[in-house]
């Protein structure tokens with residue numbers, strides 16, 4: 537069996553998870569790690585002894601020439617690293633969500649990947665949680681009947697959370713293409729965050745098969761009282777003719793089907809989800825007929841939905857997908873989102889959404 541060489545860039549929380557998962561998997565050799573931050577690089581050097589290190593991502597990847605180039609950098613660091621991965625000859629690029637902060641950059645990333653014929657995956661790895669898989673299984677086996685709507689809510693702000701909500705709801709709807717979206721937004725405080733977002737965004741999506749997507753993300757999103765941890769107060773599910781099934785990111789799942797009501801355990805866990813996500817990278821590299829569940833095309837479609845919601849705020853009305861031209865949606869939101877304090881649902885959200 538081929539052993540794939542990997543470079544991981546960005547030694548923050550997610551870079552360390554990825555590097556550890558690649559290092560622990562016999563199908564991969566962690567060949568290099570990089571961070572701009574020397575202290576974080578030192579910590580990584582101690583943890584991953586014998587691995588090449590550098591503060592210069594491009595220099596390292598051109599030197600090591602890995603099979604897999606993985607980067608886990610803040611959301612505003614994307615396109616130059618995709619170029620570096622392609623120039624190094626990597627056959628797969630793995631990177632963190634969100635795909636991009638603007639469609640200008642997202643379209644450019646898609647274009648260079650398509651032209652180079654390089655595979656890519658984006659880390660929407662929550663789907664590997666047992667509670668996510670259980671909800672998918674109930675929906676796919678017809679437990680909720682004919683799916684009529686899918687929905688996702690999260691109290692955290694959009695650049696952190698919305699691409700997750702969109703990806704897993706699209707999974708529940710078998711990745712049917714979205715035909716149009718319409719949304720609204722409130723609160724300007726997080727527009728200057730590194731995860732730049734309106735404090736609150738909500739909207740609807742029309743999928744080709746008639747299923748309705750409903751998204752509610754940020755300050756105004758509803759509570760998920762069963763989940764104590766604020767970042768994991770996410771409810772993601774599907775409602776059909778016979779019932780519903782939903783996952784709560786930080787605490788289990790529940791469903792009402794023709795058989796009655798059911799619930800079960802599960803909690804988002806990087807230590808369990810990231811190794812499974814990494815293993816599927818090996819499966820795809822081994823066999824092109826086993827594409828990765830978190831492949832770029834799916835995440836890109838999710839980015840179009842998120843960006844479409846933002847464009848609806850900026851331009852008004854329904855936004856048709858796919859998007860055919862790029863723009864800087866964050867600048868557009870800065871010009872358009874009203875200068876009024878956002879209304880928060882949870883008292884504990886007030887410390888995050890204070891402007």
Ligand SMILES: NC(=O)c1ccc[n+]([C@@H]2O[C@H](COP(=O)([O-])OP(=O)(O)OC[C@H]3O[C@@H](n4cnc5c(N)ncnc54)[C@H](O)[C@@H]3O)[C@@H](O)[C@H]2O)c1
Nearest residue numbers: 546547548549550571572573593608609610611632633659
């Ligand atoms: N999939 C998930 O569940 C999940 C969870 C948390 C964060 N994320 C995403 O992961 C990404 C990273 O988040 P994080 O929490 O690990 O961030 P972080 O700030 O902890 O780490 C980012 C690292 O990237 C390094 N870096 C930045 N620019 C660089 C460059 N040009 N070259 C080399 N290194 C560079 C920084 O020095 C830092 O070490 C974000 O996009 C975030 O949205 C995903």
